[in-house]
Amino acid sequence: MPGAATDPHVVIVGGGFGGLHAARALAGRPVRVTLLDRRNHHLFQPLLYQVATAALNAADIATPLRSILRRATNVTVLLADVEKVDLAARRLDLDRGHMSYDALILAAGASHSYFGHGEWETLAPGLKTLEDALEIRRRVLLAYEAAEREEDGAEQGALLSFVVIGGGPTGVELAGALAEISRETIARDFRLIDPAKARIILVEGGPRVLSAFPETLSRRAERALQKIGVEVRTDAVVTRITPDAVWIGGEQIRARTVLWAAGVAATPLARSLGVPLDRSGRVLVDPDLSIPGHPEAFAIGDMCALTQEGRPLPGLAPVAIQEGRATAANVLRRLAGLPTRAFRYRDKGTMATIGRAAAVAVVGPLKLSGLIAWLAWLFVHIMFLIGFRNRFLVLFEWAWAYVTWHRGARLITRPWRPEPGER
Amino acid sequence: MPGAATDPHVVIVGGGFGGLHAARALAGRPVRVTLLDRRNHHLFQPLLYQVATAALNAADIATPLRSILRRATNVTVLLADVEKVDLAARRLDLDRGHMSYDALILAAGASHSYFGHGEWETLAPGLKTLEDALEIRRRVLLAYEAAEREEDGAEQGALLSFVVIGGGPTGVELAGALAEISRETIARDFRLIDPAKARIILVEGGPRVLSAFPETLSRRAERALQKIGVEVRTDAVVTRITPDAVWIGGEQIRARTVLWAAGVAATPLARSLGVPLDRSGRVLVDPDLSIPGHPEAFAIGDMCALTQEGRPLPGLAPVAIQEGRATAANVLRRLAGLPTRAFRYRDKGTMATIGRAAAVAVVGPLKLSGLIAWLAWLFVHIMFLIGFRNRFLVLFEWAWAYVTWHRGARLITRPWRPEPGER
Numbered sequence: 001m002p003g004a005a006t007d008p009h010v011v012i013v014g015g016g017f018g019g020l021h022a023a024r025a026l027a028g029r030p031v032r033v034t035l036l037d038r039r040n041h042h043l044f045q046p047l048l049y050q051v052a053t054a055a056l057n058a059a060d061i062a063t064p065l066r067s068i069l070r071r072a073t074n075v076t077v078l079l080a081d082v083e084k085v086d087l088a089a090r091r092l093d094l095d096r097g098h099m100s101y102d103a104l105i106l107a108a109g110a111s112h113s114y115f116g117h118g119e120w121e122t123l124a125p126g127l128k129t130l131e132d133a134l135e136i137r138r139r140v141l142l143a144y145e146a147a148e149r150e151e152d153g154a155e156q157g158a159l160l161s162f163v164v165i166g167g168g169p170t171g172v173e174l175a176g177a178l179a180e181i182s183r184e185t186i187a188r189d190f191r192l193i194d195p196a197k198a199r200i201i202l203v204e205g206g207p208r209v210l211s212a213f214p215e216t217l218s219r220r221a222e223r224a225l226q227k228i229g230v231e232v233r234t235d236a237v238v239t240r241i242t243p244d245a246v247w248i249g250g251e252q253i254r255a256r257t258v259l260w261a262a263g264v265a266a267t268p269l270a271r272s273l274g275v276p277l278d279r280s281g282r283v284l285v286d287p288d289l290s291i292p293g294h295p296e297a298f299a300i301g302d303m304c305a306l307t308q309e310g311r312p313l314p315g316l317a318p319v320a321i322q323e324g325r326a327t328a329a330n331v332l333r334r335l336a337g338l339p340t341r342a343f344r345y346r347d348k349g350t351m352a353t354i355g356r357a358a359a360v361a362v363v364g365p366l367k368l369s370g371l372i373a374w375l376a377w378l379f380v381h382i383m384f385l386i387g388f389r390n391r392f393l394v395l396f397e398w399a400w401a402y403v404t405w406h407r408g409a410r411l412i413t414r415p416w417r418p419e420p421g422e423r
Numbered sequence: 424m425p426g427a428a429t430d431p432h433v434v435i436v437g438g439g440f441g442g443l444h445a446a447r448a449l450a451g452r453p454v455r456v457t458l459l460d461r462r463n464h465h466l467f468q469p470l471l472y473q474v475a476t477a478a479l480n481a482a483d484i485a486t487p488l489r490s491i492l493r494r495a496t497n498v499t500v501l502l503a504d505v506e507k508v509d510l511a512a513r514r515l516d517l518d519r520g521h522m523s524y525d526a527l528i529l530a531a532g533a534s535h536s537y538f539g540h541g542e543w544e545t546l547a548p549g550l551k552t553l554e555d556a557l558e559i560r561r562r563v564l565l566a567y568e569a570a571e572r573e574e575d576g577a578e579q580g581a582l583l584s585f586v587v588i589g590g591g592p593t594g595v596e597l598a599g600a601l602a603e604i605s606r607e608t609i610a611r612d613f614r615l616i617d618p619a620k621a622r623i624i625l626v627e628g629g630p631r632v633l634s635a636f637p638e639t640l641s642r643r644a645e646r647a648l649q650k651i652g653v654e655v656r657t658d659a660v661v662t663r664i665t666p667d668a669v670w671i672g673g674e675q676i677r678a679r680t681v682l683w684a685a686g687v688a689a690t691p692l693a694r695s696l697g698v699p700l701d702r703s704g705r706v707l708v709d710p711d712l713s714i715p716g717h718p719e720a721f722a723i724g725d726m727c728a729l730t731q732e733g734r735p736l737p738g739l740a741p742v743a744i745q746e747g748r749a750t751a752a753n754v755l756r757r758l759a760g761l762p763t764r765a766f767r768y769r770d771k772g773t774m775a776t777i778g779r780a781a782a783v784a785v786v787g788p789l790k791l792s793g794l795i796a797w798l799a800w801l802f803v804h805i806m807f808l809i810g811f812r813n814r815f816l817v818l819f820e821w822a823w824a825y826v827t828w829h830r831g832a833r834l835i836t837r838p839w840r841p842e843p844g845e846r
Contacts, residue, residue, distance in 0.1 A: 040568060057480045066612035076614045079568040096572070145463060145502040149519070189489040191499045 007032045007074070008102040008335050011092065013082050013269070015042050015065045018301030018320035018327075019107035025328030027072035031335065034099065036080045036092075040064050043130060046317055046381060049170060051133040053177035054141070054185075058130050082108070084272045087294045103296045103331045106269070106283070107324065110302035110315065113265035113280065123241045124163075124258040127170060136259055140178065143257045144186065147193045154254070160198040161255035163246045165238055166262030167204025168212070169352035172221060174261055175202040176355035179228045201231045201253060203246070205262070208234055210352055210360065212314060217360040220369040224354040238262075264315060266303050278305040287342035289327050295334065298327045306343065313345050322346065351377045430455045430497070431525035431758050434515065436505050436692070438465050438488045441724030441743035441750075442530035448751030450495030454758065457522065459503045459515075463487050466553060469740055469804060472593060474556035476600035477564070477608075481553050505531070507695045510717045526719045526754045529692070529706070530747065533725035533738065536688035536703065546664045547681040550593060559682055563601065566680045567609065570616045577677070583621040584678035586669045588661055589685030590627025591635070592775035595644060597684055598625040599778035602652045624654045624676060626669070628685070631657055633775055633783065635737060640783040643792040647777040661685075687738060689726050701728040710765035712750050718757065721750045729766065736768050745769065774800045 008031050012019045015037040023035050041062040050056040065077045081095040085106070092099045112126035125135055140162065147159035160182075164175045182198040189195070202209065202225065208218040209225070209232060222232050233248065240247035245254050266281035275291055276284050283291055283299040285306055291297045301320035306313050313319050322345055330340040349363035351373060359373035368376060431454050435442045438460040446458050464485040473479040488500045504518040508529070515522045535549035548558055563585065570582035583605075587598045605621040612618070625632065625648065631641040632648070632655060645655050656671065663670035668677050689704040698714055699707045705728040706714055712727060714720045724743035729736050736742050745768055753763040772786035774796060782796035791799060 040564065057482050059480050064612075066609070070612055073614075078572055079565075080572065141463065142502075149501055149503065186489070189487075189493055191496075 005032075009034065009100065010103045010105065010331055011036065011099060011101040012105045012107060013037075013085075013092070014107035014109055014301075014303075015039070015077070016045070016107060016109050016301060016320065017317045018109075018303075018324040019105065020065070020068065021321045021324035022105050022107065022300070022328045022331075023069060023072065023075050023324075025325045026331070027069070027075055029074070029332055031074065031103075031332070033072075033075040034101075035065065035069065035075060035077050036082055036094070036099075037065060037077070038079070038081050039129070040066070040079055041130075042068060045128075048127055048130075048133050049173045049177055051130065052127055052136040052140075052174065053181055054137050055177065058134065062130060082269060085269065085297075087273060087275070087291065087297055090296070101296075103335065104298065105324075105327050105331065106291075106297070106299040106303050107301050107320070108267040108269050108303055110264040110266050110280075110282075112260060113263035114260070115263055117241075120241045120260070123243060124165060124260040126260040127174070128264075136174075139257050140181070144190065144193070144195060144198075146256075148190050156193065157199075158244050158254040159256045160193065160195070161201065161253065161257070162198065163201045163203060163253060163255045163258045165203050165246070165258065165260050167202055167206070167209035167232075167234070168261060169210065171202060171204070171261035172209055172225065172352055172354055174259060175200050175230045176225060176228060176353065176358075179225075179230045180355050183229055199231060199255075200229060201233060201255070203233045203236045203238060203248065205237045206234065212350065213352070213360060213362060214367055217362065217367055217369060221352065221354055221360050224358045224369075228355050228358075264302065270299070270303055280305070288330055288340040289323060289343050290330070290340065295340070298330070300324055300327050308345055314350075316350065318348060319345055351380065353377045428455075432457065432523065433526045433528065433754055434459065434522060434524040435528045435530060436460075436508075436515070437530035437532055437724075437726075438462070438500070439468070439530060439532050439724060439743065440740045441532075441726075441747040442528065443488070443491065444744045444747035445528050445530065445723070445751045445754075446492060446495065446498050448748045449754070450492070450498055452497070452755060454497065454526075454755070456495075456498040457524075458488065458492070458498060458500045459505055459517070459522075460488060460500070461502070461504050462552070463489070463502055464553075465491060468551070471550055471553075471556050472596045472600055474553065475550055475559040475563075475597065476604055477560050478600065481557065485553060505692060508692065508720075510696060510698070510714065510720055513719070524719075526758065527721065528747075528750050528754065529714075529720070529722040529726050530724050530743070531690045531692050531726055533687040533689050533703075533705075534691075535683060536686035537683070538686055540664075543664045543683070546666060547588060547683040549683040550597070551687075562680050563604070567613065567616070567618060567621075569679075571613050579616065580622075581667050581677040582679045583616065583618070584624065584676065584680070585621065586624045586626060586676060586678045586681045588626050588669070588681065588683050590625055590629070590632035590655075590657070591684060592633065594625060594627070594684035595632055595648065595775055595777055597682060598623050598653045599648060599651060599776065599781075602648075603778050606652055622654060622678075623652060624656060624678070626656045626659045626661060626671065628660045629657065635773065636775070636783060636785060637790055640785065640790055640792060644775065644777055644783050647781045647792075651778050651781075687725065693722070693726055703728070711753055711763040712746060712766050713753070713763065718763070721753070723747055723750050731768055737773075739773065741771060742768055774803065776800045 010031045010033045012022050012035045015035055020042050026033050041064050044061040047061045051058055069075045082092050084093040090101055114120045143159050147156050150156040162178050164171050179200045182195045186195050210218045210221050225232050236248045244256055245252050246258055270281050270283050282305040285299050285304045286292055289298045289300055291299055300323035302315045326343045333340055351361035353359040357371050357374050359377040361368040361373040361376050433454045433456045435445050435458045438458055443465050449456050464487050467484040470484045474481055492498045505515050507516040513524055537543045566582045570579050573579040585601050587594050602623045605618045609618050633641045633644050648655050659671045667679055668675050669681055693704050693706050706722040708722050708727045709715055712721045712723055714722055723746035725738045749766045756763055774784035776782040780794050780797050782800040784791040784796040784799050
């Protein structure tokens, strides 16, 4: 291990926004840091839907953790799966061997929740990892290919119907991008079908999309979606999903491609802790983000539940980043024998995009929509991306896509024949 | 089907260099063309090793066939698997349904040949498709990750040993790129291992690498490889491959990563034709590339065996491209009632690259090596790439890689734990 062997050992689990920013804040400090992740890359999740809809390459929004932390010589990155955390013994069970720690930062994120319908997972994949995004891309592109070969009209209609379940930012962004693909990108690529006639249906259980935003922005987002051809269904609770249809109560919508953007749940790792969790499986942390009864162990990002001014903090990248930095500072404070500080989230704004040149944003008292919100969204997301190469390439890809309506990454890289049971 | 319904139906099987250039040559002509492929993209195979070694993204060297042929309105692209060709009935059996033709161009390419050792396929993957390239990339990157976690010295050595079997252009290019990754790209990314100590071993059964080139260039290529750290083993026939070693006669080389670049065989589709094939399963075509006894059916590229001036034509992109164009012309000639013309390959040069800034090339009487050959290689390959976007991005990626020694695409996008039976 690098770093002085006598330095305290800080283990960070997860290289997402929270874990990575904690590691960066500990770089060069008198601690030995080990960052464990199951993937070799940090992922810029807010743009994942762009990989799913073939606008960006996987490499444009992901960077190997080793490259990001190359100069942080007191940080060791290891590809490992943490199977259990023993808080009392201060020890992790890995897929191979164990690891002890003096301080622990749990930042292992969240996965999809199907609200007790685990069987929907294969029928309606969600969007959390690069693999998810590539799988969604594959399904969407293959649906058009299959429609081009299909001679039965009803089946062709089902192939050209895309249902997105969940009207939060991810669902809105996915539906908007799918509409653009059908209306513009591939509109002239097929001979026998007209992709522009594809149905994109966004299904939301509550009364409006983007419920975390002010109501006026929800309405504007809904209109923007309708304008680009998305059918928005609110107060519509999905009761059943089959390989070729989605049911809203008694109503059946025939569709071969169904995507899930409705619910998240903390990683199962949280359950191994043996501490109180909230309904979504997130750790109910103390105000300094430490795990109650274990002041040397912290849970951050989507793994923790924290209430501020009576409202739970949302599962957003800025929250995780601020929590990562604050926790790194608290770890150092504790090791120096100082008291830790309570975490306080500073909201710098929230935004969601609706296809090309439309978005909604809330920045303090400001409510933005349309092109100005989209430009703000573009600027913030490009500036956030880690590493010059990605920033430049993403900008170029977007500029290029904007000018030509092409999507450069339209490749299907797995066998195209449906797997058994998949359809 | 577009195109006048009365126009003759030309079916092309395979969207590689041969099939794609045949389709392009038939665009706008009085024929209905259907291009069938199992993938949705055309692949620039000469740069596939760069995807395998994480220098380029999959999307940089592949373009959807639909985009390439968007303006060829008499060409329909279908994603389909051809299972059997019935030459007498002029009919193809597809994975679903059948298709009749008036003229047929078979351009389904080649796959790996393990010389009767089919069991080596999972132990030593070859490099023909994007999936192959991504699988090789995954294995190489995971070997370094596993070595970083390994405490046993001998096992760590096996993880850091990479054997490339086959000293043709693909093997030489792969070995050179692997050496560069270990010596430069990731040299400073690890804390516990020194990637620069990795062994890269190129094993060739014959007396010299690049046997299709003049002997002086073979020697220069060998020296260039040794200079960047590749161990070149000639006259070395692999007799056994196990999950952690390669055997050359009685000698054992411990290595966890073994890559296959030794042999190719025509696609099994050729066997379904019921016509004479050569040893590698390629169709022994007439001088006009038609299948003997079936003047309306042609086999081109890696699917056919043709001898010119006493030497078999090599399995290279320029050969397939020229054959595709010549065959399109012959199809039109036949349909117009004119006699077909014999195919004649015009050799414009051959080249192979050996890592950064070194290559060998033969252009007519000229034998080039070193930087000048590499610049020629770079120029030719970039100019050949289809589509401006790719050309620009590839150039940028290379320029960037050249300046920084970084490889942008170093992502592992499949679960990192070995699959059962894989190791």
